[in-house]
Every structure is written in structure tokens, then in C-alpha cells.
Amino acid sequence: MTASDDDRLARVALSRLTEPGDPRIAIAVAELGAPRTREFLSDERQLDPSARDVATRLKGLDPAADLERAARLGLRYVVPGDPEWPSQLDDLHHSELLDQRGGPPLGLWVKGPTRLDQLARSVAVVGSRSATTYGTEVAAEIAAVLVRAGHPVVSGAAFGIDQAAHRGALGVEGANVAVLACGADRAYPTAHRDLLDHLARTSAVVAEVPPGCAPTRGRFLSRNRLIAALTRGTVVVEAAARSGALNTASWALRLNRMVMGVPGPVSQAQSEGVHQLIRSGAATLVTRGDEVLEVVGDVGTHLTSPPRAEARRRDALGPREQRILDAVPFARPAGVDSVATTAGLSLVEVASGLRRLLRLGLVESSPQGWRLTAAAQE
Amino acid sequence: MTASDDDRLARVALSRLTEPGDPRIAIAVAELGAPRTREFLSDERQLDPSARDVATRLKGLDPAADLERAARLGLRYVVPGDPEWPSQLDDLHHSELLDQRGGPPLGLWVKGPTRLDQLARSVAVVGSRSATTYGTEVAAEIAAVLVRAGHPVVSGAAFGIDQAAHRGALGVEGANVAVLACGADRAYPTAHRDLLDHLARTSAVVAEVPPGCAPTRGRFLSRNRLIAALTRGTVVVEAAARSGALNTASWALRLNRMVMGVPGPVSQAQSEGVHQLIRSGAATLVTRGDEVLEVVGDVGTHLTSPPRAEARRRDALGPREQRILDAVPFARPAGVDSVATTAGLSLVEVASGLRRLLRLGLVESSPQGWRLTAAAQE
Numbered sequence: 001m002t003a004s005d006d007d008r009l010a011r012v013a014l015s016r017l018t019e020p021g022d023p024r025i026a027i028a029v030a031e032l033g034a035p036r037t038r039e040f041l042s043d044e045r046q047l048d049p050s051a052r053d054v055a056t057r058l059k060g061l062d063p064a065a066d067l068e069r070a071a072r073l074g075l076r077y078v079v080p081g082d083p084e085w086p087s088q089l090d091d092l093h094h095s096e097l098l099d100q101r102g103g104p105p106l107g108l109w110v111k112g113p114t115r116l117d118q119l120a121r122s123v124a125v126v127g128s129r130s131a132t133t134y135g136t137e138v139a140a141e142i143a144a145v146l147v148r149a150g151h152p153v154v155s156g157a158a159f160g161i162d163q164a165a166h167r168g169a170l171g172v173e174g175a176n177v178a179v180l181a182c183g184a185d186r187a188y189p190t191a192h193r194d195l196l197d198h199l200a201r202t203s204a205v206v207a208e209v210p211p212g213c214a215p216t217r218g219r220f221l222s223r224n225r226l227i228a229a230l231t232r233g234t235v236v237v238e239a240a241a242r243s244g245a246l247n248t249a250s251w252a253l254r255l256n257r258m259v260m261g262v263p264g265p266v267s268q269a270q271s272e273g274v275h276q277l278i279r280s281g282a283a284t285l286v287t288r289g290d291e292v293l294e295v296v297g298d299v300g301t302h303l304t305s306p307p308r309a310e311a312r313r314r315d316a317l318g319p320r321e322q323r324i325l326d327a328v329p330f331a332r333p334a335g336v337d338s339v340a341t342t343a344g345l346s347l348v349e350v351a352s353g354l355r356r357l358l359r360l361g362l363v364e365s366s367p368q369g370w371r372l373t374a375a376a377q378e
Numbered sequence: 379m380t381a382s383d384d385d386r387l388a389r390v391a392l393s394r395l396t397e398p399g400d401p402r403i404a405i406a407v408a409e410l411g412a413p414r415t416r417e418f419l420s421d422e423r424q425l426d427p428s429a430r431d432v433a434t435r436l437k438g439l440d441p442a443a444d445l446e447r448a449a450r451l452g453l454r455y456v457v458p459g460d461p462e463w464p465s466q467l468d469d470l471h472h473s474e475l476l477d478q479r480g481g482p483p484l485g486l487w488v489k490g491p492t493r494l495d496q497l498a499r500s501v502a503v504v505g506s507r508s509a510t511t512y513g514t515e516v517a518a519e520i521a522a523v524l525v526r527a528g529h530p531v532v533s534g535a536a537f538g539i540d541q542a543a544h545r546g547a548l549g550v551e552g553a554n555v556a557v558l559a560c561g562a563d564r565a566y567p568t569a570h571r572d573l574l575d576h577l578a579r580t581s582a583v584v585a586e587v588p589p590g591c592a593p594t595r596g597r598f599l600s601r602n603r604l605i606a607a608l609t610r611g612t613v614v615v616e617a618a619a620r621s622g623a624l625n626t627a628s629w630a631l632r633l634n635r636m637v638m639g640v641p642g643p644v645s646q647a648q649s650e651g652v653h654q655l656i657r658s659g660a661a662t663l664v665t666r667g668d669e670v671l672e673v674v675g676d677v678g679t680h681l682t683s684p685p686r687a688e689a690r691r692r693d694a695l696g697p698r699e700q701r702i703l704d705a706v707p708f709a710r711p712a713g714v715d716s717v718a719t720t721a722g723l724s725l726v727e728v729a730s731g732l733r734r735l736l737r738l739g740l741v742e743s744s745p746q747g748w749r750l751t752a753a754a755q756e
Contacts, residue, residue, distance in 0.1 A: 019705075019720065057719070134643055188709050214712060216720060217750070218704030263641030263653060265512055266665035275641060278656065279663040285656045287644035326596030327397075330559075331566050334592060341435070342397065342594060372595070 004081065010034035011079050011106040012063035012210065017041070017054065020208040021222030026103020030093065034106065070109065070211050073185045074200070078116055079107040086116040089229050095254045101222050105208040109184045112204035114152070114175045122152035122175065123296050124227045124252070126245045127161025127237035128270045135161055135238035135270060138262050140168025142235055145289020147174035151296060154179060154231050156223065157192055161237045161245070166195060176203045179230065181215040181223040183207055188215050224248040233258030233296040235286065239273035246273045249283065258295050259283040320345065324353040325362060325376065333369035382459065388412035389457050389484040390441035390588070395419070395432065398586040399600030404481020408471065412484065448487065448589050451563045452578070456494055457485035464494040467607050473632045479600050483586040487562045490582035492530070492553045500530035500553065501674050502605045504623045505539025505615035506648050513539055513616035513648060516640050518546025520613055523667020525552035529674060532557060532609050534601065535570050539615045539623070544573060554581045557608065559593035559601040561585055566593050602626040611636030611674040613664065617651035624651045627661065636673050637661040698723065702731040703740060703754065711747035
């Protein structure tokens with residue numbers, strides 16, 4: 001057995017024993033390495049009496065058999081040092097804890113052809129499980145634009161926004177990765193089994209907890225840190241005031257990732273948390289995929305032009321015609337003399353200018369005089 | 379005639395002769411004073427031949443008669459130096475031009491009991507004429523909260539958001555001021571005659587152009603600078619990509635006033651301009667009246683707490699119960715032993731903890747084991 005295999009087996013064993021995101025384990029592994037941490041925890045004499053069952057449980061594990069079983073399920077275990085290891089996860093070494101969780105994962109269980117080191121440009125699209133139709137449509141559009149531009153989409157395969165993000169990216173060739181709070185062999189929610197099977201066939205399903213593990217609230221919180229850490233930025237599409245998506249956004253902020261939020265009606269609870277993120281300055285407001293690209297893209301590659309109403313005929317006018325147009329009333333029609341007085345121009349100039357504006361559809365003429373058309377008023 | 383009367387009459391005459399926001403007049407008046415500017419423009423010999431008609435027109439004016447006619451209509455002319463002069467308008471002396479417009483007004487025609495020097499804490503609520511029901515509801519709520527908190531509301535009496543802001547503030551005692559692009563004696567749009575009459579009776583209708591003048595596009599642009607300059611901040615509720623409300627926001631930015639924007643669905647054209655303002659960092663996102671108060675209020679007087687979902691039962695749990703709850707699966711039920719392993723606690727502790735969580739409605743028990751309730755999952 002090579003040293004590397006030793007490390008991998010120790011990590012499998014430790015991940016069976018401990019909860020994901022336990023910072024004590026992350027620190028021990030960083031200090032001692034995984035094999036020595038495993039040894040230490042296997043030695044009853046070194047442990048506090050209250051923790052002796054840890055040693056007993058650790059001895060009962062068979063990580064080599066675990067890896068074999070996982071391989072039969074189509075899963076591989078990716079650990080630091082593997083060529084596929086996504087090095088951006090190492091940022092978790094240095095970030096503060098959140099909800100007493102933190103640290104890089106011991107390893108990641110992966111099912112699917114996408115290599116994790118291909119996720120350097122990935123973007124998370126997350127949000128409320130009880131999403132609105134509006135939110136799911138925006139999430140799908142953003143995800144499709146991201147993947148088309150070569151940014152893998154990462155989400156959590158939950159109902160609502162997560163599902164919409166994965167589905168939005170389905171039609172486009174590119175990586176579309178689900179990170180789960182349960183084992184990567186399981187389907188949670190079960191209604192998403194087909195979706196998860198598809199992602200595992202075409203891209204990747206990823207988990208920190210070993211195969212077979214059930215999702216718990218704590219595991220969701222730890223999973224959120226991985227979604228934030230794997231990606232270059234997190235887009236929150238809808239999130240109520242205490243939604244789990246805000247937890248992902250908090251992780252992204254701690255990790256100096258970009259945080260973006262999609263606004264919605266202020267009357268909708270699902271947008272409250274997003275508005276709060278934008279209002280506080282934590283998130284950049286984005287309204288569509290290409291605005292997300294501008295935030296997460298490589299410098300200078302994606303510059304959106306601000307949305308403009310169709311360039312109006314008015315823009316083609318010279319300064320004198322502009323001045324005449326400015327002098328034509330909105331409401332009651334005015335005579336040429338009155339327009340000339342307002343514009344401070346001669347009657348002749350104004351009369352010929354008005355005829356040009358008439359041809360452009362910007363003013364209209366009646367027996368009572370001249371006034372702006374509806375088209376000129378917007 | 380006192381020097382002050384002389385100044386007032388000169389301003390009336392100049393305002394009849396020139397368009398509002400003409401920076402050349404503002405500069406001349408600032409340098410020479412209004413009476414000497416009037417004299418200068420009345421002297422044909424001093425003017426370029428092309429401007430000789432200015433002198434002729436100026437001589438034909440009778441500002442004293444103008445003031446008398448205005449007084450009969452219930453209008454007064456407020457000029458710099460009057461006790462009622464809103465000194466915040468003097469900021470216009472120093473601001474850059476926008477659309478070749480700028481400078482403080484020569485004076486303001488006012489109809490109504492509200493004194494203009496009471497507008498130091500006022501806030502503008504403006505937006506699209508083609509507003510949505512959503513937008514008008516939010517505008518009305520914000521205006522009502524502002525006036526109730528002692529912040530006069532200023533708007534432009536246009537259709538849509540302006541109207542909604544004025545109407546929202548109607549039910550509350552306090553100042554509710556319309557600034558028009560036409561004479562303060564006129565009703566534009568005519569459909570708002572009753573609204574404007576009401577505002578003139580109970581608060582104030584204000585205009586830079588003399589009585590009788592019609593609204594023109596140029597006068598709307600100049601009017602927008604007054605709305606921005608009179609107020610402490612501008613709230614844009616809805617604005618399409620090139621809406622006039624964005625022009626008011628640009629003036630507010632130039633004048634170092636606060637700019638706020640209400641988000642809406644990204645699919646709605648009426649919110650596009652607002653989203654752009656927020657996205658660019660020009661505007662702060664606000665979702666309701668008390669968030670506006672936080673921005674425009676005196677320091678420390680209005681601190682909103684971020685919207686929170688109702689504090690959940692979970693928050694009352696101790697750390698050990700929290701840990702047990704975190705270990706209960708979402709999906710398939712788990713036995714007490716499995717929960718205990720995940721939580722890293724003894725069977726006895728977990729069994730008694732689960733019973734407490736059951737009473738709190740956070741977990742449910744079945745023959746298959748324990749799982750989270752729907753209530754615990756959000």
C-alpha cells in the first residue's frame with residue numbers, strides 16, 4: 001500500500017466517523033495528516049473516556065471495502081493531492097467558521113465524467129425551495145447563459161431554484177454539477193432521481209459524506225460551504241429572509257467569492273432575503289445571465305451594455321431641432337410664434353424645423369397649433 | 379420701490395424671457411444680480427444684432443402686473459433672500475450641467491400654504507408614467523410612511539408613480555408638494571386637476587415657469603433638477619431604461635442627494651432603469667417606507683431591523699438539542715441509534731432530546747424511525 005493509498009483510506013475512515021465540516025478534524029488533519037489523525041483517534045488510551053466509543057467505531061470500519069463498494073456504484077473518492085482535486089477548496093483552510101463549521105472536506109465522493117479540477121470557472125446558482133415561477137424562469141436563463149459561456153453551473157439539486165438551474169443548463173453542452181448533503185449514490189429529494197441520474201451520467205454528482213448517508217440539517221449547512229468554495233461566485237435567485245441560500249451566500253462572502261442577487265417584487269417573501277443582501281452591499285444586483293458573466297467573467301471578456309430603450313428618432317436631431325422640439329408643448333397645442341418665443345429662435349427657423357419634426361413623427365399639427373406626439377413624450 | 383422689489387421684478391421679467399435652467403442667465407444673475415442682468419439685456423446697443431429682439435421682448439413685459447395677476451390666482455413668487463427661500467436650492471450654483479441645463483431658478487411660483495423652507499427634510503418619490511399596479515402600490519406606501527415620519531413628499535404630479543406618491547400621502551397630515559413643468563396655475567395632465575387643486579389647498583404646487591406657461595420637454599428636464607435639489611433624496615419606484623425619472627436621479631447624484639430604487643421583476647421593462655441604477659451602485663435598494671427612512675432620516679433615528687422570518691422554535695434549543703436536530707434526516711426516517719451515531723452523543727441523551735423535539739413539533743416519529751417535520755425543514 002502506497003503512502004497515498006494510506007492517506008486516502010484514512011480519509012475514508014475519518015469521513016465515516018465524523019460529520020462533514022467538523023473544524024476539529026480539519027485542523028487535526030492539517031496538522032498531523034489524515035493517517036496520524038486516524039491512528040490517534042483509534043488509540044483508546046489517548047482519548048478522553050467520553051470519546052472512547054470513537055476508537056471502537058473507528059476500528060470497526062473497513063475503508064478499503066468502502067472504496068470498492070463505491071467503485072461498484074460508479075463513485076470515486078477524490079482527495080487533496082489527486083490531479084483532479086479542485087484547489088479552490090483549499091481556501092477553506094483560511095476562512096472563518098460559520099455555524100461552527102469550516103475547513104476543507106476530507107475528500108469528495110464523485111459520480112460522473114466531469115473532473116472536479118474543471119470547476120475553477122464554475123458559478124453557483126441557488127435559491128429557495130419554494131420558488132415562484134418567476135424565480136425558476138430567471139434561474140434557468142442564467143444557468144443556460146453561464147454554461148454556454150463555458151462556466152460550469154453548480155447547485156444543490158433541491159426543489160425550486162436549484163432544480164431550475166440544473167434544468168436550465170441541461171440543454172447546453174457543459175458541466176452541470178449537483179453537490180448533495182447526502183451520499184452521492186442517493187437521490188434526495190427522491191423526486192429528483194431522474195435528474196440526478198442524468199447529471200451523474202453527463203456531468204457530476206458530488207458529496208462530502210460517504211455513500212449511503214442520509215441528509216441532515218447539519219449536512220446541508222456543511223454542503224453549502226462546498227457549493228460556495230467550489231465556485232467563483234454565487235447567484236441567489238430567490239431566498240426568503242432565512243433561506244438556506246443565504247447561508248451559501250454567507251460562505252461565498254467569507255471566501256471572497258462574488259455574491260449576486262436577482263431582485264423581484266418587494267411584496268414577495270421569496271425575494272426578501274435577496275433584497276437584503278443587495279441592500280447591505282453584500283451582493284451585486286443582476287437581472288440576467290450576461291450580467292452574471294460580467295461579474296464572474298475574466299476581466300474584460302464580458303461587458304454588457306446597460307439596457308437602453310430603442311435609440312429614438314430624437315437622437316438623430318441637430319441641436320437647433322432639439323431646441324425646437326423642447327419648446328413644443330405636451331398638452332395644449334401652441335402656435336409657431338409661441339414655439340419660436342420659447343425656443344428663442346426666429347419664426348422662419350422654427351417653421352421649417354417643425355416641418356422636419358412632423359415628418360419624423362415627433363410633433364403633430366392641428367388648426368389649434370403644434371404639440372408633441374405620444375411617441376415623442378416617452 | 380425697495381431694492382428687494384426691484385430684484386423680484388427683474389426676476390419675474392427674466393423668467394418670462396428665458397427658459398428655466400438656462401445656465402447663461404443663472405451665471406449672469408449670480409455675477410451681476412437680477413436687476414443689472416435685466417438692464418443689460420434691455421439695452422439694444424450692448425447686444426449682438428441677432429439678439430436684439432430679446433431687448434424688444436424684455437421691454438414689452440410688465441412684471442408688476444404679472445405679480446398682481448398671479449396674486450389674484452393665489453400664487454406668490456418666492457426668490458432668494460425671502461425667508462421662505464429653500465436654501466438647499468443654492469446647491470445648484472455649484473453642480474455640473476446636465477443636458478446643458480443647470481443653475482438655481484430665478485424664483486419659484488408657489489400656490490398653497492406649505493412654506494418652501496419647510497422642505498429641508500423632504501424626499502422625492504418619482505417614477506414611470508406607465509407604472510404597474512405593483513409600482514403604484516409601493517409608491518403610495520413609501521409616500522405615506524415618509525409623510526407620517528415628518529418628511530414632506532415631493533413629486534411631479536404626472537400619471538403613474540407620481541400620482542400614486544401624491545395620493546399615498548393624501549391620507550396623512552403633512553406636506554405633499556407637486557413641482558410642475560408648466561405654470562403653477564395650470565393643470566397638467568388635465569386629468570389631475572382635482573389632485574392639483576387639493577395639493578394647492580392643503581400643501582403646495584410649485585413651478586419655475588411663470589403662470590400660464592405650457593409644459594415642454596425642456597421644461598420637464600429643468601423641473602426634474604428642482605425636484606432633486608429641493609429634496610434630501612430621490613426614490614425611483616419604477617423607471618424604464620430611458621425614463622424621465624432617471625433624469626431626476628441623475629440630478630440627485632450630481633447634487634450629492636441620496637438616490638434610492640425599488641426593485642421589481644426583472645422581466646418588467648418598468649424596473650429596468652431602476653435595476654441599472656442599483657446595479658451600478660448609484661442607488662440604494664429599498665423595498666418599503668421604513669428602509670427609505672433609514673437612508674434619509676437623521677442619523678440614528680431610523681434603524682430598520684433586517685426582515686426576519688418569524689423567529690423559529692429552533693432558536694430556543696440548547697446546543698445539545700441543536701446537535702440532535704442536525705442529525706435527524708430529512709428524507710427517510712432513521713432509528714435512535716443512527717441519529718446518536720451521527721450526532722456523536724449517547725443513546726440516552728438522544729432519546730430524551732428527540733422527545734423534546736417531538737413536543738416542539740420539529741421531528742416526527744413513525745415505526746420506521748425519526749425524521750424532520752416540514753416545519754423544521756424551512
